[in-house]
Amino acid sequence: MRTLYQFHGGVHPPTNKAQSARAPIVPAPLPSKLVIPFHQHVGNMAKPLVKAGDRVLKGQLIGMPEDGVSSAVHASTSGTIASIGMEVVAHASGLPDLCATLIPDGKDEWAMHEGMDYRSAADADVRFALRLAGVVGLGGAVYPSDMKLRTGRHKIKSLVLNGAECEPYITCDDRLMRERAAEIIRGAEILRFALDAEEVLVGIEDNKPEAIAAMRQAAAASSDKIEVVAVPTIYPGGGAKQLIRVLTGIEIAAGVRSTEKGVQCFNVATALGIYRAIQFGEPLLSRIVTVTGNVRNAQNFEVLIGTPVNELVALADPLPDTNHYIMGGPMMGIPLPSAQVSVVKATNCIIAASDKLFPPAPPPMPCIRCTRCADACPADLQPQDLYWFAKAKEFGKAQEYHLFDCIECGACSYVCPSHIPLVQYYRFAKSEIWARESEKNAADKARERHEYREYRIEREKQEKADKLAAKEKAAQLAREQAAKPAQSASVPATTDASSEDAVQQKIQAAINHAKQQAASVKPKNIEQLTPRQQAEIAEIEARRAHIRELAQSHVDHPHVDHPKEAP
Amino acid sequence: MLSALLVMAAIAIVLGAVLGFAAIKFHVEGNPLVDKIDAILPQTQCGQCGYPGCKPYATAIAAGEADINRCPPGGEEGIRKLADLLGVEFKPFGGDTLPKPKSVAFIDENLCIGCTLCIQACPVDAIAGAAKQMHTIIASECTGCELCVAPCPVNCISMVVIEEKITTWKWKYPVYALTPVK
Numbered sequence: 001m002r003t004l005y006q007f008h009g010g011v012h013p014p015t016n017k018a019q020s021a022r023a024p025i026v027p028a029p030l031p032s033k034l035v036i037p038f039h040q041h042v043g044n045m046a047k048p049l050v051k052a053g054d055r056v057l058k059g060q061l062i063g064m065p066e067d068g069v070s071s072a073v074h075a076s077t078s079g080t081i082a083s084i085g086m087e088v089v090a091h092a093s094g095l096p097d098l099c100a101t102l103i104p105d106g107k108d109e110w111a112m113h114e115g116m117d118y119r120s121a122a123d124a125d126v127r128f129a130l131r132l133a134g135v136v137g138l139g140g141a142v143y144p145s146d147m148k149l150r151t152g153r154h155k156i157k158s159l160v161l162n163g164a165e166c167e168p169y170i171t172c173d174d175r176l177m178r179e180r181a182a183e184i185i186r187g188a189e190i191l192r193f194a195l196d197a198e199e200v201l202v203g204i205e206d207n208k209p210e211a212i213a214a215m216r217q218a219a220a221a222s223s224d225k226i227e228v229v230a231v232p233t234i235y236p237g238g239g240a241k242q243l244i245r246v247l248t249g250i251e252i253a254a255g256v257r258s259t260e261k262g263v264q265c266f267n268v269a270t271a272l273g274i275y276r277a278i279q280f281g282e283p284l285l286s287r288i289v290t291v292t293g294n295v296r297n298a299q300n301f302e303v304l305i306g307t308p309v310n311e312l313v314a315l316a317d318p319l320p321d322t323n324h325y326i327m328g329g330p331m332m333g334i335p336l337p338s339a340q341v342s343v344v345k346a347t348n349c350i351i352a353a354s355d356k357l358f359p360p361a362p363p364p365m366p367c368i369r370c371t372r373c374a375d376a377c378p379a380d381l382q383p384q385d386l387y388w389f390a391k392a393k394e395f396g397k398a399q400e401y402h403l404f405d406c407i408e409c410g411a412c413s414y415v416c417p418s419h420i421p422l423v424q425y426y427r428f429a430k431s432e433i434w435a436r437e438s439e440k441n442a443a444d445k446a447r448e449r450h451e452y453r454e455y456r457i458e459r460e461k462q463e464k465a466d467k468l469a470a471k472e473k474a475a476q477l478a479r480e481q482a483a484k485p486a487q488s489a490s491v492p493a494t495t496d497a498s499s500e501d502a503v504q505q506k507i508q509a510a511i512n513h514a515k516q517q518a519a520s521v522k523p524k525n526i527e528q529l530t531p532r533q534q535a536e537i538a539e540i541e542a543r544r545a546h547i548r549e550l551a552q553s554h555v556d557h558p559h560v561d562h563p564k565e566a567p
Numbered sequence: 568m569l570s571a572l573l574v575m576a577a578i579a580i581v582l583g584a585v586l587g588f589a590a591i592k593f594h595v596e597g598n599p600l601v602d603k604i605d606a607i608l609p610q611t612q613c614g615q616c617g618y619p620g621c622k623p624y625a626t627a628i629a630a631g632e633a634d635i636n637r638c639p640p641g642g643e644e645g646i647r648k649l650a651d652l653l654g655v656e657f658k659p660f661g662g663d664t665l666p667k668p669k670s671v672a673f674i675d676e677n678l679c680i681g682c683t684l685c686i687q688a689c690p691v692d693a694i695a696g697a698a699k700q701m702h703t704i705i706a707s708e709c710t711g712c713e714l715c716v717a718p719c720p721v722n723c724i725s726m727v728v729i730e731e732k733i734t735t736w737k738w739k740y741p742v743y744a745l746t747p748v749k
Contacts, residue, residue, distance in 0.1 A: 093733055093736040095736055097732075364743060428737070428738045439609070442710075443610040445708070446612065446691050447610040449708060452692075
């Protein structure tokens with residue numbers, strides 16, 4: 001028996017899992033349309049590869065991952081792209097984002113795809129295959145899986161598969177482990193091989209005995225050392241950091257990657273997605289979604305990414321007093337801005353909510369410093385202090401008190417006797433800090449550009465001044481040279497000359513200067529000429545000399561006329 | 568008597584040497600306060616403060632010549648930070664200087680005649696183009712200072728307010744309606 005560790009705090013909200021865990025997973029029928037957002041993952045938005053009117057096949061790449069952290073987006077079924085445009089997506093902001101609207105043709109015709117042998121392939125190729133298959137963390141964080149396989153120089157001791165599913169109402173991983181344990185274990189084998197991990201630990205909360213049994217059976221058939229561990233049921237025991245702590249005793253601080261501590265954690269559904277992507281070359285086109293709450297037939301569905309939520313919940317027969325939908329669980333989920341938004345890779349659960357099921361929160365009362373939140377906090381923080389700082393907008397202080405270690409699990413809000421929406425304050429503070437950071441970066445960049453511009457203007461000014469000075473110097477020299485012959489030639493000199501004479505002199509100086517310049521210029525590319533060309537040149541030169549002679553004889557005032565003006 | 572004088576003189580020489588060394592070793596270029604103030608300013612280089620850029624304004628503040636409430640792009644938050652740094656009272660914006668929503672310049676490329684006047688006006692080189700060629704704003708570098716709007720002879724530059732996107736969206740400060748007790 002493995003020694004299990006404990007994390008601090010935690011709560012025991014009513015699980016409400018039985019309603020949806022009874023029935024097996026049912027594939028949801030093809031919806032009337034699919035709205036597929038290009039930004040379903042952490043990182044950069046995928047770049048659209050299709051345009052309105054294109055016919056696409058099931059599994060065809062429609063969004064190319066861009067730079068660094070990003071993931072691909074695919075057509076979930078065959079059909080026609082009706083439009084590429086801004087649609088409201090499943091996001092707390094309720095703002096629109098770039099989506100492809102796909103009208104299915106009902107044929108469900110696959111694009112070409114083939115698997116790879118991960119044992120003989122290079123690590124980078126496996127990662128690239130996952131990136132192109134759009135595999136991201138299906139536990140809700142949607143972090144690209146290929147990035148999690150980059151361990152750098154760190155040695156991974158334990159690979160943790162997260163099947164804890166601690167959040168109330170959600171049973172998608174439970175059903176998945178019961179029904180597709182063998183495939184999850186295949187995925188775990190691929191991950192273990194890619195990470196070169198010593199052991200594989202599957203953490204499942206002990207309120208899912210069927211899932212534990214199924215996974216144990218599948219694990220026993222594997223040649224790898226895979227241990228299925230029943231962990232105590234406590235919220236948020238399914239948080240990656242908490243599960244790692246329970247299984248290995250290792251604590252991961254904010255900003256530290258778990259690979260640095262020799263651990264990596266994947267959700268069980270992600271492991272299955274990785275197996276399908278590597279073994280069969282199937283991109284991530286669907287996921288299991290629990291539809292529960294205020295519905296008659298709470299159940300798990302295998303849903304194509306992009307299926308509108310209203311078409312999905314209709315399958316579960318929502319009760320008439322349903323007034324909104326929650327994506328995710330009741331603790332960490334977000335209220336959906338509308339039922340028209342589509343299922344994305346992060347959608348593990350849709351809860352139909354009514355005022356009866358989730359009564360509106362009573363008005364918040366002042367904090368009474370009972371520190372129940374500190375007792376419940378699984379990250380060992382002081383939520384009451386963080387609340388105070390966030391409320392006063394003292395973000396520096398909040399960061400000092402490790403605001404970014406907060407996993408926003410909502411345990412503090414759950415126990416707060418004053419019903420303070422604590423997590424909302426932390427989310428506000430976090431996004432405010434991020435916004436400031438990016439503003440500061442923008443300001444630094446602007447400062448740099450401005451300073452460079454000033455330096456450039458200064459440099460150009462200097463260059464211009466230098467050029468002018470050089471020119472003036474040359475002119476001065478020419479004047480002096482011109483003045484010399486004038487002095488020696490004419491006895492009455494220029495001392496009492498009129499201003500007209502001065503002008504004449506200047507002109508003469510300029511002509512002399514030009515002549516000098518012309519004389520100093522040597523014709524180029526005349527070394528390797530044919531005799532014929534040389535003869536031609538000589539002829540031209542002779543003609544020019546003749547013209548010059550003519551000009552000289554016709555000119556009355558050789559001081560005034562410019563050679564060019566000669567007839 | 569003589570030994571006391573010698574000792575004092577020796578101490579003076581040693582301490583003088585230490586101070587002289589420290590003055591060279593720990594020499595600070597420029598005024599560090601100016602840099603601290605400049606770090607708070609938003610670097611739009613817009614000149615709305617009456618100074619030709621953020622650095623000159625920072626220098627003026629450091630010299631006590633300028634008020635801290637002359638920077639609309641910095642917002643009230645900026646004034647607060649300056650007040651904190653300088654240990655002075657917060658001062659609200661005066662009549663004509665008011666913060667505006669963040670925006671970027673936009674060139675109507677059908678109207679642009681390629682005169683380069685805006686390129687010369689842009690303090691952060693955020694406009695690409697050449698003489699008699701169409702110009703365009705590099706939106707990611709534009710600070711929204713509006714300095715390019717006035718010089719344009721064909722009025723083809725307008726300021727576009729930056730709309731909130733999902734990637735720039737922020738969680739709001741929790742507010743809840745108060746219901747009077749019946």
